Amino acid sequence: MNPLGKISAGLVQLERWASRFLVVGFVGLIVANVGMRYLVGRPIIFAEELAAIMLVWLAFIATSISIHTRAQIGVTLLIDNFSVSWRRIIDLLVWLLITIMLAILLKAGITWVRSPVVEFEQVITTGWAKAPFFTIFPIFCASALVHSLAHVARAAGEIRGKNA
Amino acid sequence: MTGLSFLVLLLTGMPVAFVLIGATLVFVFLSGREQLIAAIPQISFGSVENFDLLAIPLFILLGEIMNESGLTRRIITSVRVWIARLPHNLVIVNLISNLALAAIMGSATAQMAVMSRVVVPEMERDGYDRGYAASLTASAGLLGPIIPPSMLLIIYGVIAQVSIAEMFMAGIVPGIALFVLILVLAFWQATRNHKQQGSTERLNFAQKIAATIPGLAAMLIPLVIVGGISFGVFTPTESAAAAIVVALVFAVLEFKGQTFRRIVPIIDRTVANSAIVLFLIVAAKIFGWVLTFNQVPQHVAAFIVSLTDNPTIFLLLIVVFLFIVGMFLDGIAALIILTPILLPVAISQYGIDPIQFGLILAMTLVLGLLTPPVGTGLYIAAALSKVSVMRLSKLVLPYVAATLAVILAVVFIPWMVHPF
Numbered sequence: 001m002n003p004l005g006k007i008s009a010g011l012v013q014l015e016r017w018a019s020r021f022l023v024v025g026f027v028g029l030i031v032a033n034v035g036m037r038y039l040v041g042r043p044i045i046f047a048e049e050l051a052a053i054m055l056v057w058l059a060f061i062a063t064s065i066s067i068h069t070r071a072q073i074g075v076t077l078l079i080d081n082f083s084v085s086w087r088r089i090i091d092l093l094v095w096l097l098i099t100i101m102l103a104i105l106l107k108a109g110i111t112w113v114r115s116p117v118v119e120f121e122q123v124i125t126t127g128w129a130k131a132p133f134f135t136i137f138p139i140f141c142a143s144a145l146v147h148s149l150a151h152v153a154r155a156a157g158e159i160r161g162k163n164a
Numbered sequence: 165m166t167g168l169s170f171l172v173l174l175l176t177g178m179p180v181a182f183v184l185i186g187a188t189l190v191f192v193f194l195s196g197r198e199q200l201i202a203a204i205p206q207i208s209f210g211s212v213e214n215f216d217l218l219a220i221p222l223f224i225l226l227g228e229i230m231n232e233s234g235l236t237r238r239i240i241t242s243v244r245v246w247i248a249r250l251p252h253n254l255v256i257v258n259l260i261s262n263l264a265l266a267a268i269m270g271s272a273t274a275q276m277a278v279m280s281r282v283v284v285p286e287m288e289r290d291g292y293d294r295g296y297a298a299s300l301t302a303s304a305g306l307l308g309p310i311i312p313p314s315m316l317l318i319i320y321g322v323i324a325q326v327s328i329a330e331m332f333m334a335g336i337v338p339g340i341a342l343f344v345l346i347l348v349l350a351f352w353q354a355t356r357n358h359k360q361q362g363s364t365e366r367l368n369f370a371q372k373i374a375a376t377i378p379g380l381a382a383m384l385i386p387l388v389i390v391g392g393i394s395f396g397v398f399t400p401t402e403s404a405a406a407a408i409v410v411a412l413v414f415a416v417l418e419f420k421g422q423t424f425r426r427i428v429p430i431i432d433r434t435v436a437n438s439a440i441v442l443f444l445i446v447a448a449k450i451f452g453w454v455l456t457f458n459q460v461p462q463h464v465a466a467f468i469v470s471l472t473d474n475p476t477i478f479l480l481l482i483v484v485f486l487f488i489v490g491m492f493l494d495g496i497a498a499l500i501i502l503t504p505i506l507l508p509v510a511i512s513q514y515g516i517d518p519i520q521f522g523l524i525l526a527m528t529l530v531l532g533l534l535t536p537p538v539g540t541g542l543y544i545a546a547a548l549s550k551v552s553v554m555r556l557s558k559l560v561l562p563y564v565a566a567t568l569a570v571i572l573a574v575v576f577i578p579w580m581v582h583p584f
Binding site for chain 2: 026033034048059066073079090094112113136
């Protein structure tokens, strides 16, 4: 495995644990809210808003994992009919394009979380500043970028291996 | 140019979500409005920051717990013991189990995968042709996105800002109509082509009760979901969480001290499956924003209005259009992209009920699961049943026609979506 592949594999372990905590966290929060509403008569007022933010975090972390595992679905109808050599070249091109997209989004994400606009946003039910929650977007872009770079290295290695 | 880049990227096999983001970036750069990229992070964050969307990972988790803990198999067994002596009982078992799972899972592909693994081999052992069994199982999977809870209806409800509980209720009559139609069709085919005459194994009443109780306990789960929502006890998201608690009780008993070891892979699979849906929502929202910026909805509205001013003909055109779209694009992505374009036209120009429109959209797009070249359900059922995709795509045709008949019924009889 190339060094980028090793970093990507290590990072995905961290992401898997984060995703597990998030799933357990929002299931627990929703169940606790329902329980409090019917058993104690006092719902947890911030439960829905916090659970929705946890979903955003899960969505991005899960997506990053799916980039590592190449689980996102694509239409491979055409390229399935190509020869192995061409499929490898297209695979490399696709991962290069995805890497460029993620790099653009990472730059936009960093600019966004550092902009004064987000400073005034709050979690309505708790009054907490929302800015720290927004950091998931650049975090996602950065981790997904590592995974996609690992795929670029792998795809390039496969082409080189074939040519050697 | 946005359309062309979309098509080119799609044909490279790039993940659909990145195709949508790529086409958006191409538009932004070619139009020379690079500053628009600054809006993407906020749109992305906002697209999934929604309590109702939590129902998606929760229902996926519920389905995973049901499968891993054997609850799905118990439902099938408990249905079967009572009708074991009827001719073609496995056809009935297949459909009733699909109906029960549809009221639990909300995902057609998950349902097709489970049932193809469990029921198709049993039907083959009972003398049915494997292709017939696979086509019936794949087609019955279409009940998943129509009978509540349904992932497509949740996503539509969030985009269209209509009550998800109302969307769920709207799916009940069309779902039951489709169930009856598939049952009649399957029975007719079975009677014509197969000699199977039911099991000779006799069970006494006590044995039947003993086999039924575990299944009945599992049936508590759809009861919690549908009952909880219809009586206003839970929101759809809360009903999923409550059902998870019930399923977990059974799972803990089943896992016998190995709960942690077996729960972790369940959560990992939930995360993996949720990632596909949630990232599609993010990407489609970004792409939809570009379409709105390009005033595509207005152009589409002007074009459709120039074709007809009749609401029924409009709906029929939409069915044809979505049927074609569903053949090439994932149903969820298509729903997220097309709803903001088509719904305003349907409401403002034709006065169509958004609930009726949503159900027509979801049911037609779901047909794409069974139609080549991109029918995910077709590929799953073919792979798990070891039947060729080509053969299976021919065998499912009568069921595709049956689904189209129900869609047409919803077009012509709007009452079907507001029966209560």
